[in-house]
Amino acid sequence: MRTKTRQDDLAGRRAFVWEEPPAPTLADLSSGPEGRRRFARYWIRDTLRDLSVLTSHHALRPLPAAVASALGAFSFAQSGRFYPGRSRRMRANAARLRPDLDADAVVRAGWANRGRLMSEFSVLPRLDTPETLVVEGADHLLEARRRGPVIVLAMHLGNWELLLPVFRRLAVPVATFYMPPESRAEHRIACRVRETFGGTLLPPGVKGVRPALKRLARPDGVVVIFGDEGWDGRIMAPFFGRPTHLAGNLAIAVRLARHSGATIVPTYVERTAGTRFTCRWLDPIVLGPVDDAGAALPADVERLNAVIEPIVRRHLDQWFFLDHRL
Structure with a gap:
């Protein structure tokens, strides 16, 4: 519900x-x-x-x-x-x-x-091989984690479920927000597969914020949140030229980062051919000090949107929310 x-x-x-x-x-x-x-x-x-x-x-x-x-x-x-x-x-x-x-x-x-x-x-466990799943730029994540907590800003591209095998390969414990599917069977399957790789599933919505903050209170805590999203058949992010709003995951990511001092590290999994993938880690984003975090929120959200929007445009044929309304 x-x-x-x-x-x-x-x-x-x-x-x-x-x-x-x-x-x-x-x-x-x-x-x-x-x-x-x-x-x-x-x-x-x-x-x-x-x-x-x-x-x-x-x-x-x-x-x-x-x-x-x-x-x-x-x-x-x-x-x-x-x-x-x-x-x-x-x-x-x-x-x-x-x-x-x-x-x-x-x-x-x-x-x-x-x-x-x-x-x-x-068959997800069998896709986690060096030949099938290539990881690029993992140092961005590992170096940011050495400095403190990290919020991973992920995208629904290719097969994003392979992020958990990547975290396991990198020996990085992680908690991730997720949206349960409507089907109870699909929900059970998804949870079982994700937990196979050691990921901690955070309750979706506002119930997940408190446990996420607890995770980010650790000096090396890592939380995954997806910046692109659709809701009730409508695309909420990226904005694609529409007015900035503060109701989605981009704003939640900024608020979590401001509250915890976490570095934001964007990532996505691209399907390069058939069952071959590349997981790409991008340059870390550090939100600088501000006098008023609330006043800075729209600009911070735009900054994150400017990172994910070109990537989604570049891989529209692999984007899960392409069938939603703009």
């Missing part, structure tokens, strides 16, 4: 609170039409949907990673025709943000990358 205002003005949005929806009981069946609908959605509709998710996940697990990934790409390439609204938004966004590219090709690549991403959950 996600609770957040649905105002069209992003600047007016409040921080959301996520809570695991309780399982309906037999009492809901006798509580009226809404209770019966809730019972049917949870125990019948969602269970049947999750059955297909679990079947697919366990069927892919024994396959070679490249085969599982390719099957996902093929499957989602076909799925695109069944979601014409999403495809239209992807095409319109691609035409607006990268008019130099073939929008139809971006849409096809976007669906394929989404399919690979979903299927690769089943």
